[in-house]
Amino acid sequence: MTGTSSTVEVVAPDGAPEIHTGSDLVGELLPLVQLADGDIVVMTSKVVSKAEGRVVRSSRDEAVTAETVRVVARRGPTTIVRNRLGLTMAAAGVDASNVAAGSVVLLPRDPDGSARGIRASIRVRTGRNVGVVITDTAGRAWREGQTDIAIGAAGLLVSEPYAGRTDAHGNELAVTQPAVADEVAGMAELAQGKLSGRPFAVVRGRADLVLPPHQHGPGAASLIRAEEGDLFGYGAREAVVRALRGDPGDRAPFGAPAAADELRAVITDVLGLIPTPTGRDGGMLTVTFPRGLARALSALAFAHGWEVLATDSPSDVRLRPARP
Known part of the structure; x- marks a missing residue:
């Protein structure tokens, strides 16, 4: 009997320098990895934000207020909000770690746009057709702990709709739709770690998710559920x-x-x-x-x-x- 197998690899290289406003992210990435067609390049939102000048002098509370569209729930010191990107996150995604005292890092203004720019730059410099995912860390309702999710994406199928397909027993699937961009983000974070200084990763083995060079796809914004469709719009x-x-x-x-x-x-x-x-x-x-x-x-x-x-x-x- 001949079996089949599937292998997905993640490489998170060491050696990335400190990122500052104006840093060339693609220029910093390329010496660290050898890219191939069908790879998915993953970058943390923090380095994208730093390169785009999204580090601001502000208290965390002031920045959270400025980035908040509405408060979803508040319990003691924890505030969950829907931010200007439509993401529901603790503290609006504002990050006060790994920056100078008195400064905070805001999320990119347009994460999908940032991903498209990175993808296009990689194509110009290497000729490779890759997908790009920009990640951030988020909690989940009903679950302890956090995991990385995709807040920006380009050149990638961000979800795989299975509705209408049948399983091995002939049962038709109705609502199954894996958010593969989020799965890629979580997989990359396992290799990157939180304190290891590895903001870049390359996921290899899912070239079927990568779109042709002239197609950027719907982006990670398409994974955000509309307010009127969210069953948990408030705490x-x-x-x-x-x-x-x-x-x-x-x-x-x-x-x-x-x-x-x-x-x-x-x-x-x-x-x-x-x-x-x-x-x-x-x-x-x-x-x-x-x-x-x-x-x-x-x-x-x-x-x-x-x-x-x-x-x-x-x-x-x-x-x-x-x-x-």
Whole structure:
């Protein structure tokens, strides 16, 4: 019987110098490795940021505030935010390590653009067609510890959709879609380490993921889930507070409006009230309620993507799916 095997290699070379504003990252990389077509070049976001002049004089707290679009969750000294790149990360991805006191490193302004530039430069200087991944470290919901993820990518299939394929037993796969760019980032970090001074790595053995020279692909930004599609747009405590406050600007992280039957069931379960379907197609709900439950009813509606409309009766309200 003849078997098959698959081998993926990672090389993280020693010898990289300290990177400063204006450093030529490709020029620093090429003497350290021999590249081949189909390789995936991995660089940490820190060296990309340093080369691009993203080291700034600032306190960490001030920088985090400046890079934050909205706070997702806060527990003691830990703040998880959605940053200007759309990434959900601790401290907005701001890094105060391995820089002079009083300075911090911000993430690249356009990680996918940085990856495209690095890829093009490698092509010009070596003639090699490679993929490029720029990485940063992130935690994961439900899991302790951190791992590296791709925040920038070029010339690479960043995910492999398996939906519609069948397994060895004939079962059709529905939602399986490995985020291979993140897997490449995590694999590279195993070889790079955190304290070894190896900001570059080359992953070899997955040339099938590398796109033709004239195609850069969708980039790592395509792996960021849209706010309205994220089931965990806020932390548990924050979601309660936001729903009770009911600011229309907070709607997006709660997602698209729930079905009328779902909201009816929740109102009955939590408040003991029985909403009545109304409207031309039954897509609205009317609720008769005691005044003391008004705020709770509004919060439940808000959390499910609905809004409360006043009626002529002081004890009735009408609910409808919120409009964009």
